[in-house]
Amino acid sequence: MPDLFYLNSPFTVKSLSIKNRVVMPPMCQYQATDGMPNGWHFTHYVSRAVGGVGLIIVEMTNIAPNGRISPNCLGLWNDKQRDKFKSIVDAVHAQNAKIAIQIGHAGRKALGTDDVVAPTAIKYDGSNEAGDRWQYQMPRELSKDEIAELIQKYKESVQRAVEAGFDAIELHAAHGYLIHQFSSPKSNRRTDEYGQDRFLFGEQVIKAAKSVMPADMPLIVRISAQEYGEQGYDVEYGCQMAKRFASAGADILHVSGGGDGHLSASHTPLFHAGYQVYLARAVKQATQLPVIAVGMLEDHYLADFVLSSGDADLVAIGRGLLRDPYWVLHTPPSASLSPFIPTPYERAFD
Numbered sequence: 001m002p003d004l005f006y007l008n009s010p011f012t013v014k015s016l017s018i019k020n021r022v023v024m025p026p027m028c029q030y031q032a033t034d035g036m037p038n039g040w041h042f043t044h045y046v047s048r049a050v051g052g053v054g055l056i057i058v059e060m061t062n063i064a065p066n067g068r069i070s071p072n073c074l075g076l077w078n079d080k081q082r083d084k085f086k087s088i089v090d091a092v093h094a095q096n097a098k099i100a101i102q103i104g105h106a107g108r109k110a111l112g113t114d115d116v117v118a119p120t121a122i123k124y125d126g127s128n129e130a131g132d133r134w135q136y137q138m139p140r141e142l143s144k145d146e147i148a149e150l151i152q153k154y155k156e157s158v159q160r161a162v163e164a165g166f167d168a169i170e171l172h173a174a175h176g177y178l179i180h181q182f183s184s185p186k187s188n189r190r191t192d193e194y195g196q197d198r199f200l201f202g203e204q205v206i207k208a209a210k211s212v213m214p215a216d217m218p219l220i221v222r223i224s225a226q227e228y229g230e231q232g233y234d235v236e237y238g239c240q241m242a243k244r245f246a247s248a249g250a251d252i253l254h255v256s257g258g259g260d261g262h263l264s265a266s267h268t269p270l271f272h273a274g275y276q277v278y279l280a281r282a283v284k285q286a287t288q289l290p291v292i293a294v295g296m297l298e299d300h301y302l303a304d305f306v307l308s309s310g311d312a313d314l315v316a317i318g319r320g321l322l323r324d325p326y327w328v329l330h331t332p333p334s335a336s337l338s339p340f341i342p343t344p345y346e347r348a349f350d
């Protein structure tokens, strides 16, 4: 049986050394009250660390209460939240895994709040993941002062994440949330500098984040490299955005797609195994930065192939890790797996 040599090999970016190439991507749990992590989050993240994941990225964690995609989403707008995160970070580190956190704001995709904001007052037309409980609302257009305040809030949340001991920060610039809303011609029709230069907001958030991060800590930026809806931007535009974010300070790009609204058959890839790898490949070629590929990669050999072909440096396994926290330990038997087996479990792998 072939060894999963690439999947099980270490990877380093700046001060972040990951023991293998497996990333748990951010996945909202909708289990928080007042933005505070609790026992569910502790068990959820620490069990993936026990299961051998190299880098865990905590779900979208919001810079302000009106940035949540539900009232049960996590936040980092106060120090009490920061202190709760620290216990998760320490427990993940005790399992020899690394942990990052995705910092974001939902903008016009916020649900369960009356203060919905966006670059432009255009309502989101996509399907509502919260079902009938909350409806998308017409957002109000952000003033320039409010944009400056939001950038400051991103910075403060990143600062708290650094204080909580996270190994890296991920900015959520994908899936139709606030930074993506600024980047997209569909949702940003402003006439000021934020509309004339749609990547400016993302660039300013990246620079603000970097200003409070240790110089050797990598910043991951998650992007939608292609929109999947009607009149969505294509991968060429996604690569221009990626280049701009790379020169602003992104160290790793986490390459996803869509989230911009109703899917359009002509813009959406078929949802097959590895369906977004072409985006990761294009962004890596355009920027020369390390990239994380994501999207139905839970076949171990497929994930290994994506790495061996050079299309990506890391692979994120989302729903596969929800189904199986021990996805890494369930790789086909191979000598290179042994470093990830917790010592008390070794006899099960004799």
Ligand SMILES: Cc1cc2nc3c(=O)[nH]c(=O)nc-3n(C[C@H](O)[C@H](O)[C@H](O)COP(=O)(O)O)c2cc1C
Pocket: 025, 026, 027, 028, 029, 059, 060, 102, 172, 174, 175, 222, 256, 294, 295, 296, 297, 298, 316, 317, 318, 319, 320
């Ligand atoms: C329950 C759930 C919650 C998610 N929440 C987030 C999130 O907080 N931030 C984000 O960027 N993507 C989120 N995603 C998208 C995943 O990170 C990932 O990109 C997607 O599931 C595709 O990967 P997969 O095929 O391996 O599951 C979520 C996906 C799921 C299934």
